[in-house]
Amino acid sequence: MMELHDPMDEKYYRRVPHGPTLMKKFLRFHIRKADSEVIVAASPNQIVGYALAYVQANPPVFTRRRYGYLSDLAIREGFLGRGIGKRLVHEIKTWMLSKNLHYVELKVHSKNSGAIASYKKMGFQEGHKLMRQLL
């Protein structure tokens, strides 16, 4: 998952050498948090995919403020295209419904055409365009 950012976005995201250790800490933090959910897909001997989502809130001017943010979704190579991503998203949506969240949102890189295609097949529709500029 972290490797994906290198070719797509090296000007914006550059990884630190101890990324895997930090990622473990980051995931542990979310596992303990009530408003976050981490779900893994596992084969008998390894984790083959995971999803991380948490609650976000819009400004108080809206009636239904709280929504779910799907922050991470990744399936291990060799296990792609077997319906695992779809199943994890289904479980994440179930968790979001249990939290009475209004909708689910995610961010995907414009060059990540495979993920965009699969999200569309899972029912996601494009909403905003993310605009950015290096400073």
Ligand SMILES: CC(C)(COP(=O)(O)OP(=O)(O)OC[C@H]1O[C@@H](n2cnc3c(N)ncnc32)[C@H](O)[C@@H]1OP(=O)(O)O)[C@@H](O)C(=O)NCCC(=O)NCCS
């Ligand atoms: C995006 C990703 C999570 C999808 O997971 P997956 O387990 O391979 O997807 P699934 O097998 O559940 O497929 C779900 C649907 O998307 C379709 N799909 C999956 N990969 C696709 C691709 N590369 N191109 C087109 N459609 C694709 C499947 O055919 C399926 O459609 P269906 O329900 O009509 O049969 C996976 O490709 C991945 O981990 N990619 C690398 C990490 C990444 O880019 N994550 C997203 C970051 S925002």
